[in-house]
Amino acid sequence: MSIAFTIQSLRSAFASALIGGLMISRAAFQYCLEHNITLGGIIKANHEDTSADELLSYVFAGMGFIFQLQIGFRLPFPFNFLLFPFEIGEYTVRSLVMSSTPMAK
Numbered sequence: 001m002s003i004a005f006t007i008q009s010l011r012s013a014f015a016s017a018l019i020g021g022l023m024i025s026r027a028a029f030q031y032c033l034e035h036n037i038t039l040g041g042i043i044k045a046n047h048e049d050t051s052a053d054e055l056l057s058y059v060f061a062g063m064g065f066i067f068q069l070q071i072g073f074r075l076p077f078p079f080n081f082l083l084f085p086f087e088i089g090e091y092t093v094r095s096l097v098m099s100s101t102p103m104a105k
Contacts, residue, residue, distance in 0.1 A: 002098070005094060009073045013065055013068040013073060014065055016064075016068075017060075017064040017068065020060065020061065021056075021058060021059070021061030021063075022053075024057070024060045025054070025057040025060055026047060026053055026057075028056070029043055029053050033045065075087070
């Protein structure tokens with residue numbers, strides 16, 4: 001069961017990295033448009049006219065996924081104190097699920 005939780009953590013981190021990378025790249029493109037930065041025509045008025053935002057999102061997603069791997073899918077410093085009650089809830093649910101499986105008995 002712990003292998004399943006680890007695989008699910010990897011899947012969730014990968015999906016979150018892809019979504020976050022796309023959000024960051026589109027926000028960067030919007031910022032450039034608001035300040036009339038075109039980077040030699042790479043940045044178009046409509047993000048659907050170019051694939052540069054998707055390519056940039058993969059770069060950000062890769063950086064985010066590698067960061068998650070390096071910290072071991074744990075919360076960094078300020079967030080671990082703020083979200084401590086949720087971590088207790090998560091560990092409680094995990095232990096209840098693992099104790100209710102037939103192999104754990």
